[in-house]
Amino acid sequence: AQSVAQPEDQVNVAEGNPLTVKCTYSVSGNPYLFWYVQYPNRGLQFLLKYITGDNLVKGSYGFEAEFNKSQTSFHLKKPSALVSDSALYFCAVRYGGATNKLIFGTGTLLAVQP
Amino acid sequence: EAGVAQSPRYKIIEKRQSVAFWCNPISGHATLYWYQQILGQGPKLLIQFQNNGVVDDSQLPKDRFSAERLKGVDSTLKIQPAKLEDSAVYLCASSLGSPQEFFGPGTRLTVL
Numbered sequence: 001a002q003s004v005a006q007p008e009d010q011v012n013v014a015e016g017n018p019l020t021v022k023c024t025y026s027v028s029g030n031p032y033l034f035w036y037v038q039y040p041n042r043g044l045q046f047l048l049k050y051i052t053g054d055n056l057v058k059g060s061y062g063f064e065a066e067f068n069k070s071q072t073s074f075h076l077k078k079p080s081a082l083v084s085d086s087a088l089y090f091c092a093v094r095y096g097g098a099t100n101k102l103i104f105g106t107g108t109l110l111a112v113q114p
Numbered sequence: 115e116a117g118v119a120q121s122p123r124y125k126i127i128e129k130r131q132s133v134a135f136w137c138n139p140i141s142g143h144a145t146l147y148w149y150q151q152i153l154g155q156g157p158k159l160l161i162q163f164q165n166n167g168v169v170d171d172s173q174l175p176k177d178r179f180s181a182e183r184l185k186g187v188d189s190t191l192k193i194q195p196a197k198l199e200d201s202a203v204y205l206c207a208s209s210l211g212s213p214q215e216f217f218g219p220g221t222r223l224t225v226l
Contacts, residue, residue, distance in 0.1 A: 004156075032213040043118075043205060044157070044217040051213055090156050094213055101170055102147075102215060104156030 004021045004093050006105035013081045014113050021076040021108045023091030033074040034095040034102070037066055039087045047089075050074060061085070081112045116140065118218035120206050126224045132194035135221045139187070139208030145169075147215060148181055148191050149205040163189065179216055196225045 013019045020084045025031055032051050036044040048059025050067040058064045065076045074091060091105040119138040127133050139146050144165050149157035162170040162180065165186040174181070178197070183189040191225055203222050207215040 032137070036217075041222070043219040046206075046214060046216070049214055092156075101159050101162065104158070106154075106156050 002036050002093070002095060002103055004091055004103050004105040006089075006091055006108045008108050009106075010109040010111060012111045012113065015083050016029045016080050019078050019081045019085070019110065019112070021089050021091075021110060023074045023076065023105060025072050025074065025091075025093045027093055027095040027103075029095050032090040033065075033067060034094070035059065035063070035074075035076050036088050036090045036092060038090065038107075044090065047076070081110075083112045084108055118206055118208055118216055120204075120218040120221055121206040122221055123219060124222050124224075126226065127196055129198055129225050130195040132192065132197055133223065134190050134192045135193070135204050135206075135223075137189045137206030137218060139189070139206070140210075140216055143208035143210050143216075144186070145209045145211065146183055146189050146214075147207040147209075148189070149207065151205055151220070153202070160191070193223075196223075198225050201225045 005024045016071050034049045035047040037047055038044050047063050050057050055067045063078050065074055067074050074084050088107050088109050089109050094102045121136050146163045148160045151157040160174045161181045163183045166183050181191045183218050201224050202222040205220045206218045209215045
């Protein structure tokens with residue numbers, strides 16, 4: 001079955017430190033991978049995507065993610081965390097076509113302490 | 115460019131009542147999605163439209179949920195009758211045939 005896993009319910013990091021939010025996936029074929037962020041009482045905001053090409057993808061607000069096909073991972077990273085980065089982060093995968101169903105992980109709450 | 119619009123933003127109803135949500139996608143976006151996001155979970159696709167046709171409604175509880183997109187633009191999602199477990203945020207998204215979807219702010223439904 002196609003799935004996305006975010007193994008950490010919460011990640012805590014001090015402001016200024018690097019952050020990583022983990023995501024692994026299990027799909028047949030070539031996946032399209034996404035990261036979205038959700039602030040309280042807000043919809044999902046797009047951060048970045050991997051479709052094809054360079055495995056290192058740069059996105060909004062200084063975030064980046066690395067597609068690792070052998071490890072079926074797409075971890076989200078940022079070199080220096082900000083308190084304002086505190087939010088709920090979702091990894092998602094689409095497979096089998098550009099408009100096929102998007103499958104979301106369960107989300108990781110990022111808490112950045114000042 | 116205007117984003118995806120949804121209304122209402124919040125709705126509180128009693129169980130067994132009916133409720134409807136409205137979504138206006140980004141202009142020109144042929145594909146429209148409705149998701150249900152239960153607290154503590156990731157969004158789950160309920161139904162996907164391509165213009166005014168249904169592409170995927172495999173996870174839509176059809177005994178109580180219905181959705182339509184009659185003119186291929188706006189869409190409504192209805193629940194009748196509502197159950198306690200329907201309490202969730204209902205997200206609408208649209209896309210222009212690309213892999214990326216654009217999400218609206220969502221409607222938070224509370225069923226008492």
